[in-house]
Amino acid sequence: MASKKRGNQELRSIWDWRITAIAALLLLIIGLLGISFGPINLRFDQIFKTILGLPNGLTDQERAVLIDLRLPRVLLAALVGGALATSGAVYQTVFRNPLADPYLLGAASGAGLGATIAITNAHGNLYGLLPVFAFCGAILAVLVGFFISGKFFAEPNSLLLSGIAVGSFATAVQTYLQQRHSASLRPVYSWILGELTAASWRVVTWSSVYILVALTILFAISKQLDGLMLTDEEAYSLGINPNQIRVVAVIAATLATATAVAASGLIGFVGIVVPHLIRGVSHRVTNRALPTIALIGAAFLVLADLGARTLLSPAELPIGVITAFVGAPFFLVVLRRKRLINQ
């Protein structure tokens, strides 16, 4: 009894779960805002009646707007935001590099090449397969980087470097294809800036499977991930096999990233800003924060998407523009405050 209590206290000193609860509440509130606003005015009370299945709710068309347009879009934004933020945090731990982001290891360039192939193919009939191509491109690029670096994680930096080389190669091929098919420049461009306009229940369904599996794995190994912040000898002495954890972590994080990219294009900055924000605000570097990082990443992207839909309404603004435009200055403020505290 006494020891269990002490264990809880230790855990609390590592991570305060109340922060996670607040993050979950925040995501819920922002999610509700997300489904409440759009070009068509839907009344709050009617939205609730419809969700709760009560009579006197929305008309059939309003229902379709809520259920088939807004809800999948908000859910997809949440999934993608959670995936990118979590895999960013994991990459930063695995590579012991605060600048590591989910698109490291060539995942973004590989996905970009896959998407461009789908968009620029001769008759446009691969367009519907864009997510599959982007997904395969991302996974392939990371695998190639893996095999070229050879020793895998004995030296994380060699994987990083081969990832950069593979990424540059994929970008070169992508640019070549784009030049040869300049007529399809706009779809490629809007995909690169990131878009959630294609959100539908089908996309939400398949992406949620991969993302939730990947996130569950990462949450489950969060304690061992903390061990990677020590030297490898110290990690072994704690009963952790660092290379094994690294392989599992990178595969899971890449799966989450590739799925996010395939579903929504390249949305930058979430994977760097959110982990540092949570770690900066909480003064904790522990990977116990991963669920919180996922929740805040989700909330951040849902909010950014709300901006993308409303700022130029009834037109769209690419969401990647918002994440960087809002994220970068905010991030700088957090960095500066953190520096002042450290002094």
Next chain:
Amino acid sequence: MFKRVIGVVSALVLLTTSPSYAVASAPKRIISLSPSATEDLFAIGAGPQVIAVDDLSNYPTEAPITKLSAFTPNVEAIAAYHPDFVVLNADATKAAEIKSALENLKIKVFVERAPTTLADAYSEMTALGRATGNMSGAQTVISEMKRKISQIIAKSKRHKPLNIFHELDATLYSATSTTFIGHVYEDFRLTNIADKAAKADDAGYPQLQSEYVIKANPQFIFLSDAQDGVSSSDVAKRPGWNGISAVKYKHVVALPQDIPSRWGPRLVDFYQTISIAIGKIG
């Protein structure tokens, strides 16, 4: 003395008016790096002078298509054809530099700007006619186009206000009334739903939200992305779209390939397509 003056004057008059003079200065080896200009050149009778066209100039079929790029022109590749006249699109990569490089090689360059009105398109045709020695051909084509287009518009039934949505691609990019394509719809007095989003893009090509298209409830949807494989059944499958008037009454129109994005003589076909479509309802 008097005789000599007469002689010089008459020689000068002959020189400036005779057809042989015009032919002497008319280009004989034309390269067109613009699909629209290619269509213009062949329509006004400059076809025999055209020796090469860019890789997207797929009409008319007798146009000598090559691998030359209109978007990223290569001076050396162009010069290899020994042209004496090149039509260059103003939006091509580094158009100004390409132009001066070609001019250094003593090649005449005609910079073609994307028109925003039908009048712009006509004046471009006139300019091409003048520069290539096909002035009368250009004038014939223009007056034919004018006659046919005004006939089509006059014949199109008077109708109650109609909302239209012109779809550029499946991510719902559209064109407002300030664009060249938008003016065509304007000529039929159709209301373009993209106009409400005009402030989003100063070139007139905003990306609309799916929800807004549902709200605007257009009576007609024109698919200029039909050539990319988007069909009316794809449109009907989009969430919430089956309630849109155009979808309900099957007024989703697949536009013919390339025609809506070119400002050549085939514009008449585009007017015809719209006229037939809206003729279906009174």
